[in-house]
Amino acid sequence: MATPGAGFWSFGTEEGSGDPDNPGTAKAWCQAAQKFTGGISTKLCALLYGDGDKTTETGATKADPGSAARKGACTCSGKPCACQKGELSYAFLHASDLLPASEGEAITLAFLQDVVDILLQYMVKNFDRSTKVIDFHYPNELLQEYNWELADQPQTLEEILLTCRTTLKYAIKTGHPRYFNQLSTGLDMVGLAADWLTSTANTNMFTYEIAPVFVLLEYVTLRKMREIIGWPGGAGDGIFSPGGAISNMYAMLIARFKMFPEVKEKGMAAIPRLVAFTSEHSHFSVKKGAAALGIGTDSVVLIRCDERGKMIPSDLERRIVEAKQKGFVPFLVSATAGTTVYGAFDPLITIADICKKYKIWMHVDGAWGGGLLMSRKHKWKLNGIERYANSVTWNPHKMMGVPLQCSALLVREEGLMQSCNQMHASYLFQQDKHYDLSYDTGDKALQCGRHVDVFKLWLMWRAKGTIGFEAHIDKCLDLAEYLYNKIKNREGYEMVFDGKPQHTNVCFWYVPPSLRNTEDNEERMNRLSKVAPVIKARMMEYGTTMVSYQPLGDKVNFFRMVISNPAAAHQDIDFLIEEIERLGQDL
């Protein structure tokens, strides 16, 4: 069991450490420590010794930092205390000793710094190929290995630090170069820093009043994304929402309102039966949204796809006509730019022509594929989005590597979101405030409070530039092509669909030796369907890598490899292949 951060203020016993009663030595240490750790040491030194270089400080010092310092040497007066030689131990401190507790500043800084140390250690391991991606435990094991229960009494800060370590011990290293399990992988350092800042600022997106910078950055960032989509002047509207499913639901909601604004007051009872269209390979959130919005999943028509997973436009048109003949009202086509499993891009130009012809709202679910708009080499795959799409879902937390969660819904027509969602709650969105109220975003959202999701994207964008995102995306697509070329003719592999992948999705079966050269019948399919789940389970038990599998339509379980991880390299692709073969050859 690790001892968390016990040594922070433990002076005077270990070899090589100085004498805390000798301020000269301690002061020298402080000066030295500042070279290594920046401003935090300055603050700590000031608190510990009542001096130190205060040039980086502004306004936050106590009247007599020395008093805090002397207390700092032992703050446990009145509590059970194991102090020897001025040692401060977390074993006798609690959350109630942290700020805003009086004299809590030094303890708080020490505690948060120790948490950061734990996080940085974990973060470094994330990138280390010699560590496990996952230390897998079954739910019942995990429940038994540690006491996770909540109690009436507080735990000590020592226990809290231990808990942080334990939590990370069992976490999945989603930034590990060999983690390929989801569309969102990787751990961006600037994004992480931005998320830490967001947590520290701890505010809410609903008004400019309480989130001035973040509200402006959302405005700037959404406009930039609309420019990249290609809408004239970046005009339009949008919002960062809690994930692609909600973004897609927003699109349906706005499309319905655009066609039948009375639905807001009168409900679905007052309008004709609506029908939405999306491909059979589209994300399940289109159906989920239809269920929630009172449209019903039966009113979502699934359009057939070609063998590459792209929507077949002629089938779309046929089904639209059919719906109209039944007296229903087609109101939305949700085309997919980057399907979840195949990574397919629906033919947006042809779909757009159909939407135009039948006057239907065209939504593009680019949650996964939207990122390709950042690449001059690959953006053609979304051609048509600029001219026709009425709304676009685009999740920077997927292909652009922004920490979870960061999903944008972009809308071409300005003002529509506001009309659709506003409830004129004057107690929240006062109309007589002293600044330009157009910056208050709360009333156009479905949410009231809304987490700040923009800052991590914005700061990463500043740090990488558009060209940095482009380089990342191009590299991921190159790696996918490398994988495809490596396995397409390799013994024991069958591709789920032919041809070079359009996105980073590479879908394949691994066929173990016992199933090679066997007759293609039901029994073989049955056995093949069990291969990927067993290999995946073994991967997780060894903890070496993670990749997803699933069935789709009449195709039994196959691996879906995706690459969005900036840490992944050719060696990791090679490793994945070797690992699948190692774990699957006996099946």
Added chain:
Amino acid sequence: MATPGAGFWSFGTEEGSGDPDNPGTAKAWCQAAQKFTGGISTKLCALLYGDGDKTTETGATKADPGSAARKGACTCSGKPCACQKGELSYAFLHASDLLPASEGEAITLAFLQDVVDILLQYMVKNFDRSTKVIDFHYPNELLQEYNWELADQPQTLEEILLTCRTTLKYAIKTGHPRYFNQLSTGLDMVGLAADWLTSTANTNMFTYEIAPVFVLLEYVTLRKMREIIGWPGGAGDGIFSPGGAISNMYAMLIARFKMFPEVKEKGMAAIPRLVAFTSEHSHFSVKKGAAALGIGTDSVVLIRCDERGKMIPSDLERRIVEAKQKGFVPFLVSATAGTTVYGAFDPLITIADICKKYKIWMHVDGAWGGGLLMSRKHKWKLNGIERYANSVTWNPHKMMGVPLQCSALLVREEGLMQSCNQMHASYLFQQDKHYDLSYDTGDKALQCGRHVDVFKLWLMWRAKGTIGFEAHIDKCLDLAEYLYNKIKNREGYEMVFDGKPQHTNVCFWYVPPSLRNTEDNEERMNRLSKVAPVIKARMMEYGTTMVSYQPLGDKVNFFRMVISNPAAAHQDIDFLIEEIERLGQDL
């Protein structure tokens, strides 16, 4: 303009610093620095000098840390470099030099540590009464003062650190002892640490596979919350959702499904016209949810409130009967435990009797008031919730001080959320995985990806214990009573409603001298309505404090003071009163 963290590796020129070419001295520094900053120094020292105490390290060291160290002294070869004496400057480093860049570890650790230093400085200022709550700038000023635009080219890490400082310079100090503007205030140190950890773990709640600990903690925490509500054995279901508005929408969605499960497939067209009931003081999200779900805002009947803002049960029953007579189907009553403005608690027991009599789903919106369940002294205000409520919204990010965002929806009947929302997306929620799939939460959610909101609440609960939350809540309510007692008979104050506040909401008009003893007519009301906005604008311009105001019904703009901030003390209440009088006496 501040110079962010430029000095990290700047050796050899400043007074008192040692000689970097002398490893003996540097090593001594390292040993000293470790005493101040824990494990991070160990790592940095190892990287810089190729040795140092590695006992806290596990598996993350490079084959030859010395080579990184020597490079570390100047990594800018091949770039424009201002190096003197081995100085490393962020002015020549970019995001591409950070991990996963090869040899990026030392730079990354230094960069993140410098970000943390900036955050800790901000965090300390948050609690310092001598600093401003807000450095207010109008949107156009803020857009002009700094270039917030996104560009093709990357910025340097120096610019990124500067940007972090600038962002925080204009941020609202939501943890400041004099920030009372929202229901969510304060900055909890353990919650902050937990949120930093959550960002670092960077995963998604949808399966146990990729978030084993967080999924279990959600299970443990929701069960504990249901126990505290008083449902037998803590049985039931629930989810952490992105805010109270979405939690309330979930409740409507589930209530509708419970009564008419066919709505999921067939939509609202297939079922009778539904009607929901909530008080005229309830949160606007009930109407917003009804609009989104295709029920329509006209089908939300607003029940009259008494003078304290509590729903009048007899009016509820009358309106239910009326709706039934019209052939509509009453399906949901959303009672409020802690209204937004008055902090009123609807009479849950009587409302429950009515819901029972007419077989209507009873939802309790305890987004604001739910926290009082943690207090033995105040939980009686929610009496009835344990026996009757079918669902409860409870936002720990409000009264319990958990960082934004943390909102729970608790449901009494198990399995209903799953049936209501599941879409059987086998490509995401594989049914042949090797662990107990009941822990996969994705298919019961409206969202697909879902941010980890539970860890900050759970870790705070461990650190404070239930008694810690109780003490915080009791203290906030005491402070509200202190304010109430202080102003109820004070010259220049009029209370919006009589009697001691039930929650921490204290609603009052400040009447400036010019309006005292004037006739109570329209002109006076008109002038009084402008007082709070002007005082608020002045507060923001001085930056001294922030408190909300709003009109409600026939009552013109009044101040709504709320206290959820753990940093607030009696002196801050006194300050608020003085400040209102200082800023408003000339009006």
